[in-house]
Amino acid sequence: MSGRVGDLSPKQAETLEQFRERIQDILPQLPAQHDHFLLRWLRARNFNVQKSEAMLRKHLEFRKQRKVDEILTDWRPPEVIEKYLSGGMCGHDREGCPIWYDVIGPVDPKGLFLSASKQDFIKSKIRDCEALQKDCNLQSQRLERNVESITMIYDVEGLGLKHLWKPAIETYCEILQMFEENYPEGLKRLFVIKAPKLFPVAYNLVKHFLSENTRQKIYILGANWQEVLLKYIDAEELPMIYGGKLTDPDGDPRCRTKINHVGPVPPSYYMRDHVKVDYEQCMTVSRGSSQQMDYEILFPGCVLRWQFATESADIGFGVFLKAKRGEWKKASQMHEVVPSQRYNSHLVPEDGSLTCERPGVYVLRFDNTYSIFQAKRISFSVEVLLPDHVQSPQSPQTNGGSKNHEQAACNSQS
Numbered sequence: 001m002s003g004r005v006g007d008l009s010p011k012q013a014e015t016l017e018q019f020r021e022r023i024q025d026i027l028p029q030l031p032a033q034h035d036h037f038l039l040r041w042l043r044a045r046n047f048n049v050q051k052s053e054a055m056l057r058k059h060l061e062f063r064k065q066r067k068v069d070e071i072l073t074d075w076r077p078p079e080v081i082e083k084y085l086s087g088g089m090c091g092h093d094r095e096g097c098p099i100w101y102d103v104i105g106p107v108d109p110k111g112l113f114l115s116a117s118k119q120d121f122i123k124s125k126i127r128d129c130e131a132l133q134k135d136c137n138l139q140s141q142r143l144e145r146n147v148e149s150i151t152m153i154y155d156v157e158g159l160g161l162k163h164l165w166k167p168a169i170e171t172y173c174e175i176l177q178m179f180e181e182n183y184p185e186g187l188k189r190l191f192v193i194k195a196p197k198l199f200p201v202a203y204n205l206v207k208h209f210l211s212e213n214t215r216q217k218i219y220i221l222g223a224n225w226q227e228v229l230l231k232y233i234d235a236e237e238l239p240m241i242y243g244g245k246l247t248d249p250d251g252d253p254r255c256r257t258k259i260n261h262v263g264p265v266p267p268s269y270y271m272r273d274h275v276k277v278d279y280e281q282c283m284t285v286s287r288g289s290s291q292q293m294d295y296e297i298l299f300p301g302c303v304l305r306w307q308f309a310t311e312s313a314d315i316g317f318g319v320f321l322k323a324k325r326g327e328w329k330k331a332s333q334m335h336e337v338v339p340s341q342r343y344n345s346h347l348v349p350e351d352g353s354l355t356c357e358r359p360g361v362y363v364l365r366f367d368n369t370y371s372i373f374q375a376k377r378i379s380f381s382v383e384v385l386l387p388d389h390v391q392s393p394q395s396p397q398t399n400g401g402s403k404n405h406e407q408a409a410c411n412s413q414s
Helices: 010-022 035-044 049-066 068-074 079-084 109-113 118-143 166-182 199-209 225-232
Strands: 088-092 098-103 150-155 187-193 218-220 281-285 290-297 303-310 315-322 335-343 350-355 360-367 376-385
Touching (some): 010 049, 035 049, 088 118, 098 118, 109 166, 118 166, 166 199, 281 360, 303 360
Antiparallel strands (some): 088 098, 281 376, 290 360, 303 376
């Protein structure tokens, strides 16, 4: 049985009545009281009454703390988010569910984070969720049947290393967790289209914040993505740029009045010159010397990501490739992958990443050989991001993926 109204086993029906009885004290405060709504929380916790009750009570506190009931009427996101955060709600699928688009490639994560707070981003996504839920309610009234979930289309053309910037990924994971905890069963299906080679790495970073049930609703589409979309969305409801017939009144095939297509954030919006980062390690590079760290990459497609800041002066930094781990080599004896140069990381923290095209030992080298008098204190974090081995499914699911089995041995040597 699906656990939905009209398709409940006797045990599920009994559990629903128990659940309703246990939450009588908070029922009037909930955004809905009907069985369709309550069953979403039960399905999210496999009809475990205690866990479903705890989840729903926590959600009510979330609504109070975030003032969710007034978020559509009393709060607007900062201008920079409205203008430069992509996406939007546009049209309905063949079953009447609203469709949300995210256009990832043109987004400028660093520019956005320099211009607005993390809480503003989270709050804007709560607002989006509430707007989608409101549209579901309107569709339920119009169609005279329950509409409670959405279709999402992730256009990841142009996904690049800039989108794997750690503060942005961390915030996105918080948003995913918020969605899982407070809008259960709100996703019907998610289509990922135009996925580049880097997509498996990006997916591997966030998949742990998705429930297994949510993962089963993800389609990674191939070259025939337009054909697949039209199976689920009528051409009149699908923007022309995605293979349908829908345009804006002025004929714009991108439907910009509904879907925000963005570009780089102008520096005039910046409120700060850098985003605060909590670093995992510290070390001192003596005057006239260097420090090296070895990271063994076992297969191609991994991404090596770093962030660092110095306390009082600049530092040289570069990435090199050598054949064996553990053997120290001079910079001139290794293949230079990221050219070594001096960074003013005492003024603005530095971050970067590299897609490792071939296996080998990648050496991150901090260079202070040019400094005769001053040692440099460095705070830094380094990660190896693994690709998730995702196959294009015929049914809405993705492969569970790889375990975190990289061997990233840090052998610091001067």
